[in-house]
Amino acid sequence: MDILTAxxxxxxxxxxxxxxxAEQPAPQPVAVGDLACDVCVVGGGFTGLSAALHLAERGYDVILLEAHRVGWGASGRNGGQVSGGQRLDQDELEAMVGRExxxxxxxxxxxxxxxxRDLDARHDANATFVPGIIHADHKERFVAHSHAYARKLQDDYGYSAIRTLDRAETCKLVGSEAYHGGTLDMGAGHIHPLRxxxxxxxxxxxxxxxIFEMSRVTDLTEAAPATVSTEQAKITADHVILGCNGYLGNLQGRVASRVMPINNFIVATDPLPDDLVATILPDRLAVADSKFVINYFRLSEDNRMLFGGTESYGYRFPKDIAAKVRRPMEEIYPQLRGVGISHAWGGTLGITMNRMPHFERLRGNILSASGYSGHGVAMATMGGKLAADAVAGQAEGFDLMAQVPTTPFPGGVLMRWPLLVLAMVWFSLRDKL
Structure with missing residues (x-):
């Protein structure tokens, strides 16, 4: 199955x-012939665009190759939540890699x-950062841990933007009786990701x-200089940055064994009436809940519910995405039962075994950053910057991220999907029970 066209x-x-x-930019040309550059970036999502921009601003000659259109993949389809912290909590990271x-x-x-926030303002992207993400606990027994973690961030990390929520305040801020408590992080927020x-x-x-669009990379020769091939072009580059995430395919086997594609789905409702908006997310905060298969949702600028979640057990999207996502949305918001759904779409992201990003220097001049595991709006953008810094000789940040161990999926590329299906079925049942 070809993940880029499935x-x-x-x-x-x-x-x-x-x-x-969003106002779509004009299409860019297809790469043709023999080309040369300082750095060839593969992938036109947040990682690739950020890497290319930061390198060009340093004076590097950069070529960016995108198999479809820039922003076409998960970067333009996600929930738009700009989360602070890493994908794993700090106490888990401390146990994994030490406090320092x-x-x-x-x-x-x-x-x-x-x-x-800086890039949005500097380049007039109109992504419209809205502060505030609620972590909502769907089980009462989870609340004590969430509150303890908020206190840890306050005490050990000096982070004052997070606070605890009891059940009453959670229900009021979310506009639903589905949750028992949680935390509110006003240092995080949400944006329009495609803009x-x-x-x-x-x-x-x-x-x-x-930028070359419709220019799918078919081969990478890891040498100095490296050669990146597409169907119609051959690019010779001193450095290569891979920012492919869930769309890597078989381009680089070592990364593919550690980063696996998985699908996720979002719906947008018809615009909601003002009286309903006043009770659903009245402060226009975003929400991500505590389920293993996370539900995440927020209001759009034109008062639609943007609701994401659910999983699929195969490379292909389900035939009726709207019906699939409607079910958990109406469980949390019975008052939305039967509301019209104007848009329903899916996207493919990259996950790792431990849900932490996979940063790797494949050889001295080839870097890869991917596997953001649903935490990629901010970290993918930062991943591109860190890769650009590393090419420019300031590798401390990239190397720090690369210290986090990301093990291969059991059974390698061939067995990773069926094993994940079994795991997801189990965790989905655990969420329900």
């Missing part, structure tokens, strides 16, 4: 609320949120990046 038409953005509310490295990982993650991607692409072109 669920979408070549070069066409899926019909999503994001695509309908864990503190460095925390600092990188917090910087990534500010990076989003942000398009803004980065415009900034790249202004900085001199040569």
């Amino acid at each position: 669920n979408d038409r070549t070069g066409e953005f899926p019909r999503s609320w994001y695509a309908d509310t 490295v864990a503190r460095g990982l925390w600092d990188i993650a917090q910087e990534s949120v500010q990076l989003i 942000f991607a398009f803004g980065l692409a415009r900034a790249c072109r202004s900085a001199g990046v040569r």
Whole structure:
């Protein structure tokens, strides 16, 4: 199964609320012939666009190759939540890599949120950062841990933007009786992700990046210099940055064994009436809950519910995404039962075994950053910057991220999917029971 074409038409953005509310940039040319550059970036999502932009601003000659259109993949289809911290909690990271490295990982993650805000403002992306993400506990027994973790961040990391929520305040802020408590992080927030991607692409072109769309990479020769081949071009580059995430395919086997594609789905409802909006997320906060298969949701600027979650057990999207996502949405919001759904779309992200990103220097001049595991809006953008810094000789941040161990999936590339299916069935049943 070809993950790049399994669920979408070549070069066409899926019909999503994001695509309908963002001004698409003009198509870029296809790469043709023999080309040369300082750095070849593979992938036109947040990682690739950020890497290309930061390198071009340093004076590097950069080529960016995208198999479809910039922002076409998960970067333009996700929930838009700009989360602080890493994908794993700090206490888990401290046990994994020690307190000093864990503190460095925390600092990188917090910087990534500010990076989003800075890039949005500097390049007039109109991504519209809205502060506030609620972590909502769907089990009463989870609340004590959430509150203890918030206190840890306050006490050990000096992070004052997070506070605890009891059941009553959670229900009021979420507009639902489905949750028992949680935390509110006002240092995090949410954006329009596709507008942000398009803004980065415009900034790249202004900085001199040569962007080639509809230019799928078919081969990578890892040498110095490296050779990147597409169906119609051969690019010789001193450095290569892979920012492919869930769409890597078999381009690089070592990364593919550690980063696996998985699908996730979002719906947008019809605009909700004002009286309903006043009781559903009245402060326009975003929510991510405590289920293993996370539900995440927020209101759009035109008062639609943007609700994401659910999983699929195969490479292909389900035939009726709207019906699949409607079920958990109506469980949390019975008052939305039967509401019209105007858009329903899916996307493919990359996950790792331990849910931490996979950063790796494959050889001295080839870097890869991917596997953000649903935590990629901020960290993928930061991942591109860190890769750019590493190419420029300032590798401390990239190397720190690369210290986090990411083991191969059991059974390698061939067995990773069926084993994940078994695991997801188990965790889904655990969520329900």
